[in-house]
Amino acid sequence: MQLSTDFPARCGTRLVGRRAECAVLDRLVGAVRSGEGRSLVVHGEPGAGKTALLDHLAKQAADCRVVSVVGVQSEMELAFAGLHQLCVPMLDRVEALPAPQGDALRTAFGLCPGAAPDRFLLGVAVLGLLSEAAGEQPLICLVDDAQWLDQASAQVLAFVARRLVAEPVGVVFGVRPGCTELAGLPELAVGGLPEQDARALLDSVLTGPLDARVRDQIVAEAHGNPLALLEWPRALPVAELAGGFAMPGALPPSDNVEEGFRRQAEQLPVRTRLLLLLAAAEPTGDPALVWRAAGALGVGAEAAGPAVAADLIRLGARVRFRHPLVRSAAYRSASVPERREVHRALAEATDARLDPDRRAWHRAQAAEGPAEEIAVELERSAGRAQARGGQAAAAAFCERAALLTPDPADRARRALAAAQAMYGAGARDAALNLLALAEAGPQDELDAARVCLLRGQMAFASGRSADGPPLLLEAAGRFEAVDARLARETYLDALSVAMFVGRLADRVGMTEVAKAARATPSAQRGTSASHLLLDGLAELIADGPAAGTPVVRRALRAFRDARLPCTRDEQLRWLFVAVRAAHEIWDDGAWQDLADRQVRLARDEGALSVLPLALSQRVFVHLHAGEQAAAGSLVAELTAIREATGHPLPSYGAMSLACWQGRGQDAARLVETAVEEATAHGEGIGLSLAHHSASVLCNGLGRFEEALASAERAAAYPEELGHSHWSLVELIEAAVRSGQPARAQAALERLTVSTGSARTPWALGVEARCRALLCDGVGDDEAERRYRESIAHLSATSARAELARSHLLYGEWLRRQRRRADARVQLRTAHGMTEAMGMAAFAARARRELRATGETARKRAAATRPELTPQEAQIARLAREGLSNPEIGTRLFLSPRTVQYHLGKVFSKLDITSRGQLRGVLPAGPDEAAER
Template sequence: MLRGREHDQRAIEDLLDGARAGRSGAVVIWGDPGIGKTALLAHAVERAEGFRVLRSTGVETEAELPFAALHQLLRPELARVATLPEPQSDALKGALGLGGGAGQDRFLISLATLSLLAEAAEEGPVLCLVDDAHWLDQASADALLFAARRLDAEAIVLVFATREGFSAPGLPERRLDPLDAEAAAALLDDRDPGLADATRARVLGESRGNPLALIELPRTGDPLKPLPLPRRIQEAYEARIAALPPNARTMLLLAAVEGTGDLGVVLRAAERLGIGAEALGAAEGILSPDGGTVTFAHPLMRAAALHAAPFDQRLAVHRVLVDVLHDHEDRQAWHLAAAALGPDERAASALERTAARARERHGHAAAAAALERAAELTADREKLATRLTEAAVAAADAGRPERAQGLAERASRLVDDPRAMARLADLRARVAFERGSVHIAHDLLVSGAGRVAEFDPVAAGLMLVDAGRNAWQLSDPERLRDVAAGLRALRLRPEDGLETAVDAVAAAAESLNRGPTEGLPAMRPLVDDARRIDREGYQLRINGAFVAGLVGDFEAQREISSALVEECRTLGMTGWLPISYVTLASAELYLNRFRGALADATEGLRIASDVGQPHRAGYLTGILAWLAAVQGDDARCAELAASCADHFSITGIANGTAWGEWALALLDLSRGRHTRALDRLEGAMAGPVRHQIQAVHFAADQVEAAVRAGEPERAKKPMARFEEWAAAARLDWSDAVLHRCLALLESREEHYLAALRSHARPFERARTELLYGEWLRRERRKREARTYLRAATETFHRLGARPWGDRASAELRAAGEAVVASADADKQADLSPQELQIVRLAATGLTNREIGARLFISAKTVSYHLYRVFPKLGVSSRVELARLELGAS
């Protein structure tokens, strides 16, 4: 029985009951040392009858060994690795040092972790317990958190117990507070019923409701003096250790310094020191041998064993462990470093090799730590600069920008070589970009390119292309013009492979500085190049997809982007997925495939958050805000648009806020708040949004808002802006929108008819039909009006554009026709974005496992959602799914 923890126990039991019913769940338990986290995990085990229980404990000395904790957790299930899809199996084997493919994408490893746990759950529910999560190595933490956030229908419970220092965004949390006075007194009476009243009162006062303190403080004979917890508890442990025989104390020190719990290593080291296995018996109660492992009863006992030993003894133990760990090079390297008293090239080189192995397994955080420690042991200036630079790169790859920035700055003070200086500038720019300092990132890239332009123009060109991208996102014409001029001055050769990228930057500069007439024609060849490349060339293809959106070729943008998403999913190239989803969701939005855009933007946002790409997340948030506006979800639209504005205030990147402002204006327009919509769009045009492509597209909304607000003179500027762009674009859809704008301004029927002849995008066509129907009704041609209003109503309802559908329905009733909702027009509206993603892939014939691999969820979750989706869509098989137009609206 756990005193005072009834609500926490019930929460754990609810998770277990959910798993028995086929539902998964996760929770993070926070609390100070000794507060009862481990005891709550033990309670979970007691209540987990029929569960497969997997355990892992973070170990401070293993925090720099990639996937150490994951290996510990999954060890009982490793025989199942062979049953996973081959890419996942190879990735997990490589990560855990079992063979397979090294250097796999870290999210493929994370997906393999989820799949392996789901496989284990096929035989019954699974309980995964992770204690001392604050000491997990970063690679293990990433994989387990990835799995925890995607648990759904696998019958898995994942519980993390941790102090401060562990970040688990998106997971439910429970914080354990100190016991109240009644529970603390009851616990003390349970453990030490015979305490004298004075001692009892002192223990209750000193413990401050900490359960471990209540148990341990009475065991020491020292006077109870006021000391902060957990130091007071550690002192009690030190007193117990001091009473042990010398060999037992050394055995404790060996186990504490070794850190991983490898009993064989501890005993071999003890033998070298002349200590027999009987010393383990003398340390019983503090050390607990179990099979091939040995653990401390509590982490603070390990801390006490380390603290109680003199420095020279700890040093000697590290040296003995170096000798016995000859088959474990990574662990040996860290003990070598711990035994070093000054610069030590042997230890530094060993850590450098450890870092290389860690990076092959995507253990970038571990590589950064090893290289940073290697640098501390390095006397040679050139080697020191190199190791600091590599540590900074690894830290950036690990998603630790602050650490990377500090390491890069230290390295920059040591290097003189222009190439090394340029590389550091590139790295610092990358870090600055991810931290939201886009202006600084741009300036660092331009400066770094200038250092190497003379003798490495290709490297300089790549840096300037990145600088150009930043200038575009900042809506900074002057910076973009300067970058374009710098690229031209490099005199790159065709064989350098940068010609299309240079042209794209130059064309973007023309678009920002002189308008679209000059820029659009020069951009189109890049789109054609991107469509011709089947594999590789990811940067060119992404640029091509982005530029396709700028020139209004949304079919090409969708074609390129969907191929990239498919390829990245298949190959596990997660880092490329967010930007691929940005361009894919944009294309589907502009093509009015709103449900597909919603599914793709939602999935892209989830992955962007996972991989730490906030700028992609900001853009995708803007797309979701626009879609919420079309759906008439006022609260969600406002929330997402506010998030875009916050992101812009931090980063200065205008893409997301352009979407957000347009979304709010579109919502106002659909609700009949015409002046408000017009004011908002004019306000947006007064800032950096005027340089973004969204300003071209919402020009038509400005025109409509101005006309319907009775202020047609305010339509002149947006009309001229769109007319200029349409003349340069020469596209059917832009001609259709242009005719609709002219129809509104001139009230001439031929423009409505011309627009309808050119329209291909359903939402835009329905908006034209609505406006034309309204015009016909005002002209007292109600019978003709009903034809167009009926078509508009049906399209809006099919697309889920509720406020527009309501407006069209009202007009249709005013034209004399009752509105009857279609019985099956909106079946797909009931699907969540994830359900739509699943059925779209299922319709192509992929298996549940293949779908799970593409969407980074388990096959069991896929099966669960398909079971729920079939009745919603009125189908009973995958064959019938293939006949539906999934995501086409």
């Protein structure tokens, strides 16, 4: 990777044409000077003039700090190589970042040991670092040949470019077409020059007369490619240019300017070509290293003369090529033995202590065949890359190590490690090829199980979710004979995946996994929290709530109280399953505690791959508690994650929030989208949740027949934990209101199997309300007793939404009993609670019932202040909770400077001057509303 702070023009020529393109770049610099963040992808074919435009940008930004990086193809395998070069001049500002961000940067750059940082946490850290560096002087970051950045650097820089808002930072990429990492960023396409500009550029480099026919031919065949226009006069003899004797076949093809550079290099002396090859194979541009290697090959300083005279290379503080295609031509034109020779020399010249990974890579490129010593060295490099979070680099080292391994069994083992690293880097096809290589060699039972495990994980992650459970179940069975701990973990993995697949399983579902896990020998069963969780869920699913609930309860206690061994890694891995188990056994205390812990742990560890799932689960806890504003805050955070990462995330939280709020058409649209997403991803859990949410929406709106249909679809698969039981509650209300008590009674019988085993206040409160609904014809006293029992139980829980609905149903029943005064008491309570919670449809239902008793309930007056944007509202809520700007920025993937920018707009709209005033002007949550 080449680093420069002045980004000099490579050819010494003036920029011809490109007025429109220059205007775009000039506007970008102007915006950065005024304090606005900007990003741009300048893309075009090789030789189109991208680098010349970046040169122009650097000159226009003379009053800014300009830092640049040039991607080098041979360095694509070194983790964070590009990012390191960009950030080196600013590392003195790392101390200003929040501790998790600073630690992530230091770990990624190998400056300190630590767990591999999440790439999105690293992205926030780099964003903060650039923002800090721009505090004194506007900052322009130029990234040329971005298609050759290492994957880790490309992902982080693309992330940063998407989050620039109010910091005086510009990030501009020069790239060839087809770089998917930068998709979605603002673009500037660089095509061929118009004919008039093409002729002017060609004339600017001619040193003598040119036959008119040759000029016309060059201009026509160059198709406006500036590099072709500049290089072709060098490639043709002077006599042919002047006399017009050049034939079409003598001209380099316009789509391969590299060929012209190759021809120039071929005319150089042998030792000069060898020096060019050395420089091309050594990506750091370190002249001392190049000359040490050259000396080992018997190449002296005089060999550089012809290459410098031909302006192919410059040897100064850094070794620089006139154009990246010169480097490519020098390397590609060499024979395989020549490449091995220079890599061997470079490996010997590279300090094994200071740069072991680059030395290992050179040794691997120099190897003529299998070499165990080099394979071992590559394994060590892979481990270092993995520790820094460079999955793609680790995968490349592992793959090369496998290919250089002489022993078939060791080769299979290393191929499996390479496949795992490739899978972690997102290269699924390469991972599958390496898995095939692993399976082709001799395997013991442990490695065979690991292959099966990886295939199952890849199937689930790739959208073929239904293929995951059977493969994971097979892997767990194989592990049983060799590693009981791995067998248990894999059974829990299989159960977790089966939970997602749910009703869409076509071969192996939750019941099959549960029965297999339950059948494991008792000697294999441990006492850890995760092992208890597996035992409890297996019993719960295979034998029913009566058998499984006590064991699940013990597992949840272990996760909550740490009475049994439960590491942070174990919690990060299994809390999703534990949270689902908590609401399956109607334990809302454990549900709330564990969901909150999962979010906090994901934030503390910077585990942003886990955070979206944790936030989604926390949304449902807030909805359960009637905390609509808090749920909305997390939904907004999930939206920020989706925008920042560019990864599609299911919109289940937004859908459920809209349904509980009764937002009619908007909610229905989100339900439809969720059904489509769940079907496409093979997530039966998403289908269940979508139908359940639709039943809540329709019950709130009083569309009971629609609610009944949705609830029956949601509850049709009892093995789908949690959502099935919740949907039975909606089904019972909808069926009773639709005049179909038999269907409600059947649902109640199913529900009480679960609530009767749980016997928690939440379970008993919901069951009592459902029984009250079915008391028509049984007696008024029984119905009233059940409603009061429901309210009493739910009042002892966090289930405020359910409590409000019990008041509403009780009030409706009292009104039908013509007890208007008593009905008003319940209906006022229901209306006040649902209105404060934002449950608009249920609040409207309570108002209608109150009107029927002769009383009018008024809606709360709407705010008259200017409306905050969703992002402003989210930032204001987090500031109201006491979070600092850096903490808010970390949550929303923004720089602290951008957070302050949005807070300024919030203060202006709300007519306040400090954060302390936010509590008085923002809508209160339900708990605060109750206190007032």
